[in-house]
Amino acid sequence: MVSSDLRVTDLAVKMVKICCIGAGYVGGPTMAVIALKCPDIEVVVVDISKPRIEAWNSDTLPIYEPGLDDVVKQCRGRNLFFSTDVEKHVAEADIIFVSVNTPTKTRGLGAGKAADLTYWESAARMIADVSKSDKIVVEKSTVPVKTAEAIEKILTHNSKGINYQILSNPEFLAEGTAIEDLFKPDRVLIGGRETPEGRKAVQALKDVYAHWVPEDRILTTNLWSAELSKLAANAFLAQRISSVNAISALCEATGANVTEVAYAVGKDTRIGPKFLNASVGFGGSCFQKDILNLVYICECNGLPEVANYWKQVIKINDYQKSRFVNRVVSSMFNTVAGKKIAVLGFAFKKDTGDTRETPAIDVCKGLLGDKAQISIYDPQVTEDQIQRDLAMNKFDWDHPMHLQPTSPTAVKQVSCVWDAYEATKGAHGLCILTEWDEFKTLDYQKIFDNMQKPAFVFDGRNIVDPEKLREIGFIVYSIGKPLDAWLKDMPAVA
Ligand SMILES: NC(=O)c1ccc[n+]([C@@H]2O[C@H](COP(=O)([O-])OP(=O)(O)OC[C@H]3O[C@@H](n4cnc5c(N)ncnc54)[C@H](O)[C@@H]3O)[C@@H](O)[C@H]2O)c1
Numbered sequence: 001m002v003s004s005d006l007r008v009t010d011l012a013v014k015m016v017k018i019c020c021i022g023a024g025y026v027g028g029p030t031m032a033v034i035a036l037k038c039p040d041i042e043v044v045v046v047d048i049s050k051p052r053i054e055a056w057n058s059d060t061l062p063i064y065e066p067g068l069d070d071v072v073k074q075c076r077g078r079n080l081f082f083s084t085d086v087e088k089h090v091a092e093a094d095i096i097f098v099s100v101n102t103p104t105k106t107r108g109l110g111a112g113k114a115a116d117l118t119y120w121e122s123a124a125r126m127i128a129d130v131s132k133s134d135k136i137v138v139e140k141s142t143v144p145v146k147t148a149e150a151i152e153k154i155l156t157h158n159s160k161g162i163n164y165q166i167l168s169n170p171e172f173l174a175e176g177t178a179i180e181d182l183f184k185p186d187r188v189l190i191g192g193r194e195t196p197e198g199r200k201a202v203q204a205l206k207d208v209y210a211h212w213v214p215e216d217r218i219l220t221t222n223l224w225s226a227e228l229s230k231l232a233a234n235a236f237l238a239q240r241i242s243s244v245n246a247i248s249a250l251c252e253a254t255g256a257n258v259t260e261v262a263y264a265v266g267k268d269t270r271i272g273p274k275f276l277n278a279s280v281g282f283g284g285s286c287f288q289k290d291i292l293n294l295v296y297i298c299e300c301n302g303l304p305e306v307a308n309y310w311k312q313v314i315k316i317n318d319y320q321k322s323r324f325v326n327r328v329v330s331s332m333f334n335t336v337a338g339k340k341i342a343v344l345g346f347a348f349k350k351d352t353g354d355t356r357e358t359p360a361i362d363v364c365k366g367l368l369g370d371k372a373q374i375s376i377y378d379p380q381v382t383e384d385q386i387q388r389d390l391a392m393n394k395f396d397w398d399h400p401m402h403l404q405p406t407s408p409t410a411v412k413q414v415s416c417v418w419d420a421y422e423a424t425k426g427a428h429g430l431c432i433l434t435e436w437d438e439f440k441t442l443d444y445q446k447i448f449d450n451m452q453k454p455a456f457v458f459d460g461r462n463i464v465d466p467e468k469l470r471e472i473g474f475i476v477y478s479i480g481k482p483l484d485a486w487l488k489d490m491p492a493v494a
């Protein structure tokens with residue numbers, strides 16, 4: 001009797017269903033890894049974009065991420081599904097992750113800083129409309145502090161007796177290493193209400209991650225700490241880059257070498273060696289957006305000094321990009337008009353095809369402002385994407401694809417090629433803007449032989465050996481490294 005009762009109970013325990021709204025850089029990989037690690041959970045990723053879902057269901061996934069293909073292949077069709085039938089899967093789910101765009105507002109109150117929660121709000125309203133059973137709603141998107149409170153209001157306003165628990169579970173993966181980061185996260189952070197129902201919901205999500213994440217790496221906090229920790233973590237990371245980039249300018253002025261300085265500084269265990277690579281500037285969809293968001297929240301909370309402190313991180317980043325353009329132009333006799341400049345790398349970092357907020361956009365725009373002819377090669381970025389990026393207005397990139405401006409006028413002075421040697425043929429100068437490994441092993445002698453003389457290399461990622469290139473005959477500029485004699489004689493740049 002007891003044993004048969006037990007069996008009935010076992011059968012009654014239904015398979016947990018997860019639905020993720022938003023099949024982007026976060027929703028796709030995150031859910032694929034949950035599906036892989038939790039075969040007992042059904043995971044459906046839904047999106048309003050039909051082409052995106054079609055791509056997730058095809059052999060050519062919509063995003064390039066090392067290891068992702070393999071994970072998707074292992075569980076797609078088993079317990080991982082991609083669908084445009086948003087309402088059906090939301091209605092059926094027990095846990096709903098929301099991983100939609102949270103762009104920077106371009107109009108109205110808070111324009112240029114505040115997060116635009118249009119997509120989040122519409123997802124929340126849809127959840128309220130279609131739900132017929134209790135739900136745990138998880139904030140996966142990066143959102144301003146206190147968003148959970150707003151979402152709670154939307155959901156409970158029309159709750160039809162349904163119980164909603166809102167959790168904050170920010171994502172810390174970095175692109176290019178997303179799968180590695182998801183397999184072995186430094187931490188998983190879950191914030192929830194400090195009520196019995198809230199704690200139960202936190203535990204339910206903890207149980208999902210506990211399939212593969214050690215318990216001591218799953219942190220639980222209140223909702224506001226979780227929301228703020230995400231913004232704070234990105235602000236701290238970006239601040240390290242702006243700090244080392246600020247020092248790189250001083251290195252160039254003094255003859256110090258930023259690689260040596262960063263190494264010496266990072267040896268201090270209190271500082272640590274990671275994230276101290278000087279560069280042409282940080283890019284990516286998160287750092288600038290999240291800091292602007294933080295700045296806005298500080299301002300709204302009457303903390304202008306704190307807001308200004310974080311604003312400076314972005315100012316230094318902008319300074320670094322314009323400093324780079326100025327170096328290029330000033331070293332080439334103060335003009336690049338009509339000159340061919342090769343750009344190697346357009347993605348915001350290696351191992352991704354993502355170009356959102358890539359420093360390459362600002363550098364190319366700066367060079368185009370000086371009438372350069374640009375030839376671009378990136379192993380993962382298409383010409384169409386590059387043309388769209390160069391034509392798009394600030395912040396437009398962060399809206400769902402089908403809502404972005406279509407068929408922009410192509411920038412005629414820009415051409416894209418599928419080979420670094422083709423890009424550099426006949427060029428006056430060469431700018432390295434992404435640290436793709438293949439750029440480290442190019443035949444620079446061959447490149448030099450086919451370039452105009454004097455031939456210039458501007459290394460925005462410090463990946464080439466400046467001395468070796470100088471031996472070949474190049475005039476070399478590397479961020480934060482002792483300057484070439486040629487560059488020392490050029491007008492000071494600011
Ligand atoms: N990209 C990252 O590395 C990263 C890391 C951590 C956190 N985040 C945050 O995660 C969120 C998503 O970022 P992303 O890079 O995945 O963006 P993304 O643009 O790649 O994906 C968002 C997806 O949501 C879809 N969408 C928008 N509104 C929808 C709706 N109402 N219903 C269904 N689908 C909808 C869009 O069509 C798009 O495919 C953002 O808040 C971002 O700040 C991003």
Ligand SMILES: O=c1ccn([C@@H]2O[C@H](COP(=O)(O)OP(=O)(O)O[C@H]3O[C@H](CO)[C@@H](O)[C@H](O)[C@H]3O)[C@@H](O)[C@H]2O)c(=O)[nH]1
Pocket residue numbers: 142171172173174175176234237241274275276277278279280281282283284285286287348349350
């Ligand atoms: O020492 C460094 C490290 C990085 N960068 C640049 O900084 C940008 C951001 O790099 P990274 O942080 O590696 O990539 P993201 O995918 O933008 O990841 C960041 O943003 C995500 C979105 O919020 C967070 O989840 C991650 O934890 C956080 O690292 C890129 O342009 C890098 O080239 C440097 O210039 N120097």
